[in-house]
């Protein structure tokens with residue numbers, strides 16, 4: 001039995017519309033079509049894993065608790081859409097760019113933490129991001145397939161081999 005393969009997902013601009021430092025449920029709108037896409041990937045054997053830069057916390061725009069509230073809401077909606085999702089599948093970086101942390105994309109820290117937690121086959125895994133830094137983080141973490149989407153546009157995964 002091969003190790004688990006992941007569908008790594010950026011959050012803002014991929015799962016929800018990136019309005020800029022989304023820190024409340026009111027501002028959280030799912031990108032049209034993204035939930036069915038994630039469900040399709042899960043049915044194809046991919047573990048959805050969210051890796052998100054949340055410098056809004058470090059910048060003081062919203063708190064960690066605000067982020068956790070939004071995350072609970074997001075997970076609930078994903079479950080309602082038939083996706084098996086829990087909090088352990090969400091990794092975030094609360095730091096500002098100038099803190100020089102290891103977890104902020106384009107650094108691979110969050111993806112490597114997920115690899116350890118779930119015993120992932122990174123070569124067989126995918127990354128969907130809306131910024132170059134998302135793709136760089138995935139490449140640095142050894143993720144085999146990396147897709148840059150237009151911000152706030154869901155991808156039609158039937159067109160992509162592998163799903």
Ligand SMILES: O=P(O)(O)OC[C@@H](O)[C@H]1O[C@@H](OP(=O)(O)O)[C@@H](O)[C@@H](O)[C@@H]1O
Pocket residue numbers: 010011012013018019020021022051052053054055056097105
């Ligand atoms: O796309 P992910 O990684 O899920 O999250 C990105 C957000 O944390 C925010 O990242 C910020 O970049 P800076 O962190 O200020 O460079 C800005 O681009 C915001 O518009 C954006 O909402």
Ligand SMILES: [Mg+2]
Pocket residue numbers: 010011012013014018129130131
């Ligand atoms: Mg993004």
Ligand SMILES: [Zn+2]
Pocket residue numbers: 093094095101102103104
């Ligand atoms: Zn960090």
